[in-house]
Amino acid sequence: MRPREPITDFGSAVARELSFDPRLARRVRAEVEDHLHEAVADRADPHGENRLAEVMCAFGDPQAFARQFLATALLSLARRAAAVTALAVIGMFGAMEARAAWYGWVNWPVSDHVRAANAIGHPVDRFAFVLAAAFALSALAYLITRRAPAHFHTAFGWEIGFCVKLNAAVALALMSAMATELVLTGVRLFEAELDARVLVPFVSLMLEVAVAGGSMSYILIMMSRCSRALRLAT
């Protein structure tokens, strides 16, 4: 009889340890199971159980094995988070610019209310957006140039944790910019007549809400995954 179960159990244990990154867990599990099956088949020992025990022993403990992926996996999670926030910054910038260009193109009338709201809202909006862009660029530049060390160490974990928190700050700043835009555009739309002209500001605003909300949710998921990954280090 072919000794399959211990290999499957080992693969499951490795996948469980790497569950903070499901894609990585699936891939490593398939690779490890293929390796163990081939190694068992390759051993000259005619006694199946001895061969299996020998192969499992040569591979080591599933937790210790999974821990060796930690540095690469953390860097990969942080890079994904940084890429998503950078795209969110670009997306929001595009939506804001499109709306501003549209106002100019259709000669959108600016009332005193809108002017007063803009005087307070625009500096807040601009500050939040510039802050988000600066943080997002810094985190992305650092993470692209950083290489994963061969072995995880506390300082590296701290650096990655800092970058993920920086991305959370980007998402928060984007949420603030979006909230300000929501008020400023809301004031304009409230005063405007309901015709085809309002479609562009409305759609671009909804796009901003979706982008800011989506990036915030993604960052929260990534923060949770990183903290689960860091538990493997202890």
Next chain:
Amino acid sequence: MEGEMLKGHLDMIVLAALVGGPAHGYGIIQEIKRRSGGAFDLPEGTIYPTLHRLEKAGYLASHWTTADSGRKRRVYKMTRRGERALSDHRALWQRFADAIDGLFGEKARATARTHH
């Protein structure tokens, strides 16, 4: 061979094992064992984190295939960047080996002179 000595050079050992063409994890371990005359008998679990790290760094590329047994198999191959890294490391290693040879050779000659 000392495990710590191997660890420091594992990336280049893995890249060197892929010079002959694409291979999967187990095949790479066997190739390393064969080409080192059994001197590099790596703990089997160490190879996979290294392969993943090298792939992330752009030195390797990989894809899934189906083995004869019907199992899914991940096959790795070296990229141009990996070839350049290996070539640079080979040159560096050669300079280091020449320097060590010089040192050890000098010591051996001195020992021989003392005995005479």
